């Protein structure tokens with residue numbers, strides 16, 4: 001045998017499983033199609049936002065959270081409706097995960113050296129219903145070091161285990177199949193790919209130079225989702241979200257190719273909830289791309305006005321930062337706009353300075369470098385937009401800036417094949433919204449939301465601009481941002497039980513086979529159901545990777 005356990009995929013889920021195994025003395029073969037520079041997978045690129053419930057950070061900011069409230073939010077978002085079937089294990093995973101997030105998760109991560117920003121973000125504010133989708137309270141805790149800070153201890157453990165001979169890295173090894181012997185997973189086989197010294201995240205070659213096969217007592221699949229394969233995304237695009245976009249930007253590197261799902265299925269695993277995905281509607285083309293079609297997601301505060309391709313304001317709850325898939329559905333199912341793949345934010349310089357954050361470790365160099373002084377200077381006390389946002393304002397293909405609305409709309413129209421926007425239509429809607437600013441009470445749901453957000457200290461200090469008229473020249477210039485659909489997460493996947501054991505079509509575990517992280521729908525084949533509360537993906541990789549590692553270690557004892 002080449003190892004006790006083979007792990008396919010050196011992202012966060014795989015590295016977490018590896019640590020659980022090697023810390024229990026198991027020998028691990030860690031196999032990945034990419035080179036050593038890519039250790040950590042997507043998590044390295046991530047913003048490092050983690051979902052905690054009733055944390056000290058929340059309490060210090062005056063947020064009252066509880067397991068009960070979080071579970072109510074989770075169920076309202078997930079809307080599990082296949083409980084006797086595809087959601088059977090997903091819902092059990094969901095309960096276990098929310099209990100983890102309200103309990104041991106934070107202290108377990110602290111024990112691995114992670115630390116969190118003192119402020120808490122309010123992601124997915126929801127669909128405006130108490131029992132509907134969304135976070136009732138802020139729960140998004142950003143890790144010092146962003147995603148690089150999340151993966152750092154697990155990369156370190158893997159390297160230490162390699163140095164001590166317990167773990168062997170097999171970079172540039174692409175697995176094509178799990179080897180199943182007598183019904184039990186006993187190894188993997190595939191192709192060795194030619195050396196490639198590309199930098200992290202850059203698409204690498206697929207030149208095959210040799211066959212390989214490895215054997216072990218158990219195999220763990222942690223191969224990630226499908227977000228980089230747009231054809232696969234379109235193939236699984238559900239009818240309820242209307243027509244799939246013709247063009248999208250990629251929020252994930254090219255290696256998030258989805259092949260691992262089929263590999264799991266061929267080995268006897270059951271794929272469930274393939275119609276559930278999590279793609280963003282606030283994607284922008286990266287002016288400095290790393291991977292093909294590289295898009296960045298704007299993490300918007302609540303104040304930008306959101307217009308469809310024909311210049312009509314989106315209805316509530318399609319507000320910035322509220323309801324990701326509700327907005328996607330609106331954009332893809334409304335007949336006269338569904339043929340267009342874009343929408344628009346219109347905002348002011350004052351809003352961009354305070355409210356635009358960009359997801360990703362490289363877009364947040366101050367937090368990624370754990371530079372506390374710089375975070376305070378740039379994000380709380382600073383004048384002007386943070387440097388990465390400013391770079392997009394100056395160089396981003398989707399940004400236009402103008403001193404007045406007529407010029408702005410002319411520039412916005414120049415970014416589309418035909419001029420679809422009527423300046424008078426936009427003006428009427430913006431002026432009507434601006435009239436709502438005169439009083440602290442009003443009838444506009446978005447303006448009410450802005451005022452509500454500013455009652456939360458974290459939003460008032462660093463995230464939500466003070467309410468102002470968009471056409472007030474002292475708050476300008478005006479900014480238009482063309483928004484694309486950005487592919488990111490796969491919510492369904494290989495069905496697993498609470499030990500991350502892969503389940504077959506008959507509901508029984510496939511002996512020796514485990515799956516964790518995004519390929520397993522972050523646990524159970526779809527812990528999120530239809531909708532996510534954010535910050536739950538990294539946590540899902542940690543939780544399901546940990547479960548897989550512990551269970552595989554127990555199964556290979558002695």
Ligand SMILES: Cc1cc2nc3c(=O)[nH]c(=O)nc-3n(C[C@H](O)[C@H](O)[C@H](O)COP(=O)(O)OP(=O)(O)OC[C@H]3O[C@@H](n4cnc5c(N)ncnc54)[C@H](O)[C@@H]3O)c2cc1C
Nearest residue numbers: 009011012013033041042043046049175224517518537538
């Ligand atoms: C820019 C960005 C920002 C994000 N921000 C957040 C955030 O703030 N909070 C949050 O919770 N989540 C966030 N996420 C999501 C989160 O990072 C991912 O869902 C998570 O890291 C997935 O980890 P994984 O281990 O399951 O898979 P991956 O990281 O995709 O790793 C899979 C690995 O498997 C390898 N592989 C695949 N197939 C094969 C094969 N056949 N043979 C060999 N190797 C194979 C791949 O090369 C890859 O290295 C973000 C993601 C991105 C990209």
